[in-house]
Amino acid sequence: MKKYFVAGTLLAVSAAIQAEVAVIINPSNNTALDKEAIAKIYLGKMKSFSNGTKVNAVGLSSGDSVGKFTANVVGKSSSQYKAYWSKLIFTGKGTPPEALGSEQAVIDFVAANADAIGYVDSAKVTDSVKVVGKF
Structure with missing residues (x-):
């Protein structure tokens, strides 16, 4: 029983130590986003920010x-x-977010585009972008 408790505790601690993912937008974008809105964006169910700007x-x-x-x-x-x-692409009902090759590429893209949103390891965030959530 002690083994299971120790193993569970170690797993919980190691999960807590792992870095969070930061969702980032361009600093000029004043839109507030919650987890549900971010999920809708990445599932293709929300195509614009609350201010009407199309999401990139x-x-x-x-x-x-x-x-x-x-x-x-x-x-x-x-x-x-x-x-x-894959299902949405096959049925012609959507196009997934563009997948970039590195976290720095995501940061650079978001910093250069006022309509952009992306995600990176929270430890990689720079002053060139604004964090709207950490998960």
């Missing part, structure tokens, strides 16, 4: 942040998220 969402092509984001924000595993978008 980007993500990452691979890495730990992808799994953390899809699980903690979208509520799907990475494979479920890919399957979701």
Whole structure:
């Protein structure tokens, strides 16, 4: 019984130590976003910010942040998220957010585009973008 308690505690502590994923937007964008709105954007169900500006969402092509984001924000595993978008693409009902090759590429894209939203490891965030949520 003690083994299970210790193992569970270690898992909980290691999960807490892992870095969070920060959802970022351009600093000129004054839109407030909650977790539900962010999920809708990345599921293709919301195409504009509350101010009417069209959303230009980007993500990452691979890495730990992808799994953390899809699980903690979208509520799907990475494979479920890919399957979701594969179905929408196949039926002609949507186009997934562009997947960039690095967290720095996401930061640079969001900093350069007023209509952009992206996600990166919270430890990688710079002053060139605004964090709207950490998950």
